[in-house]
Structures are given as structure tokens and as C-alpha cells.
Amino acid sequence: MKMKRKIIATGIVFLFCFASLTIAKGGEKMISYSFSVPELAIEKYDEEYIELKIDGSSYLMNDGYPVLPKISKTFEIEFGANVKSIDVFARNIEEYRIENEIRPSPPLLPLSLENAFYPKNSEFYSSNEIYPSSWYSYRIGCGLNDKMERVTFVTVHLFPVKYKPSESKIYFASNFEIKIRYDKPSKLTSSSSYDLVIISPKE
Structure with missing residues (x-):
């Protein structure tokens, strides 16, 4: 049976989020989104490593580096909008000491090798680097939403845990605030013209 230890930031007893849209001078718009991160669970992975889990999160995985929770939030704005800035503020950061190293991320392997040994990045695990x-x-991209409308997607990936292996410490941010500023797309006039390019295979 896995041993589990949970870290609950002081004063955080439920998931809270708040989003708002405001219009500034000159037609500039701003999305403001704030929320609290669910509790962090520290579990025994094997005799050497531990793993970190947060409900509803995925994982930040880079070959040989520690596997850490990742929370992604996607926002829809008008198609053709000009994103001017994306600011993210981590709040209520707490420092904790851990007893074992966090398990390293496996490389991308064929299914036949999925049980192979996964070496850690020894240079990182013995360094003073914070990861x-x-x-x-x-990431910013364009596509169709659930209503089949063309929109611009702004996806923000949050990393609520940082790891400093040389001191066996993690830093946990229990609250985040996201601010996205953008300009509305310019309207196309009736006189606007475009060239249609058709690409077909060679005969």
C-alpha cells in the first residue's frame, strides 16, 4: 500500500476561481482569472522515489527531469485578436522539505520497452537548479471551438510545484492569477479582397 502525505496550504479549504472581462481605453480587452490549486499529495513511488499528485492536473515531463504536476487553462478570444501580454502571478508560495527524490520522467519509448530502466538526469539531481x-x-493558436466558430485559443500551462534537488525542497504555489491583454480584431470592410489559392496534386 502506498504511503500518502498531503500538504494543504493554510486557509485553502475549497477550490476557488474567479474570471472577469474588462474593456480598457482604445478597445483593449483584459481577461483576469484567479483560482486556488487543489491540495498537493506526496506519495511513495518506490523505495527510491516519491511522486507528486494534484487532482485534475496532468504532468510536466522532460526526459530525465522530475515529473511535476501541470495545470492547463484554455481561454477563447475573438479570431484575429492581437494578444499584447500574458502575465501570471503565483501566490501563497510555501516551502517544504521532502525525504526522497521526485521520480524522473521516462523517455518516449516504444511499447515493447515500456518496462525499461529510466535513468535520471544526474547533473540536474545534484545541482542547485530550481525546476x-x-x-x-x-501557447497561442487558432481553430474551431465547440460551436464550430473560428476563435483564438490562449492556453496557459501552470506549474504549481518547483523542485530544488540539492536541498530536498519543493516550493508550492496554492494560488494563481492570470491576466491576458489583447486588442479586438480589426473589422474587414466590404472592399477587402483576398486571393484564393487552390493546391492540387500533380497529374
């Missing part, structure tokens, strides 16, 4: 270096990353 990941940022609390977040983001």
Missing part, C-alpha cells in the same frame, strides 16, 4: 525555472508557459 522548472518559471511558474508557467503559454
Whole structure:
């Protein structure tokens, strides 16, 4: 049976989120989104490693580096909008000491090798580096939403846990605030014209 230990940030007793949309001068828009992170569970993975889990999260996985929780939030804005800035603020950061190393991420392997040995990045695990270096990353793309409408997707990946292996410490942010600023897309006039390019296979 796995041993489980849970860390609950002081004052956080339920999941809370708040989102708002405001319009600034000149037509600039801003999305503001705040929420609290569910509790962090520390579980024994094997005799050497532990693993970290957060309900509803996926994982940040890079070959040989520790497997850490990742929370992704996707926002829809108008198609053709110009994203001016994406700011993320980690709040209520607590420091904890852990007894074992966090399990390393396996490389991408064929199914026939899925039980192979997964070596850790020894250089990182013996360093003073804090991983990941940022609390977040983001990606902007365009596509169709559930209503088959063309929109711009802004996906923000949050990393609520950072790891410093040389000191056996983790840093846990229990709250995040996301601010996305963008300009509305310019409207197309009736005089606008476009060239239609058709690409067909060679005969």
C-alpha cells in the first residue's frame, strides 16, 4: 500500500476561481482569472522515489527531469485578436522539505520497452537548479471551438510545484492569477479582397 502525505496550504479549504472581462481605453480587452490549486499529495513511488499528485492536473515531463504536476487553462478570444501580454502571478508560495527524490520522467519509448530502466538526469539531481525555472508557459493558436466558430485559443500551462534537488525542497504555489491583454480584431470592410489559392496534386 502506498504511503500518502498531503500538504494543504493554510486557509485553502475549497477550490476557488474567479474570471472577469474588462474593456480598457482604445478597445483593449483584459481577461483576469484567479483560482486556488487543489491540495498537493506526496506519495511513495518506490523505495527510491516519491511522486507528486494534484487532482485534475496532468504532468510536466522532460526526459530525465522530475515529473511535476501541470495545470492547463484554455481561454477563447475573438479570431484575429492581437494578444499584447500574458502575465501570471503565483501566490501563497510555501516551502517544504521532502525525504526522497521526485521520480524522473521516462523517455518516449516504444511499447515493447515500456518496462525499461529510466535513468535520471544526474547533473540536474545534484545541482542547485530550481525546476522548472518559471511558474508557467503559454501557447497561442487558432481553430474551431465547440460551436464550430473560428476563435483564438490562449492556453496557459501552470506549474504549481518547483523542485530544488540539492536541498530536498519543493516550493508550492496554492494560488494563481492570470491576466491576458489583447486588442479586438480589426473589422474587414466590404472592399477587402483576398486571393484564393487552390493546391492540387500533380497529374
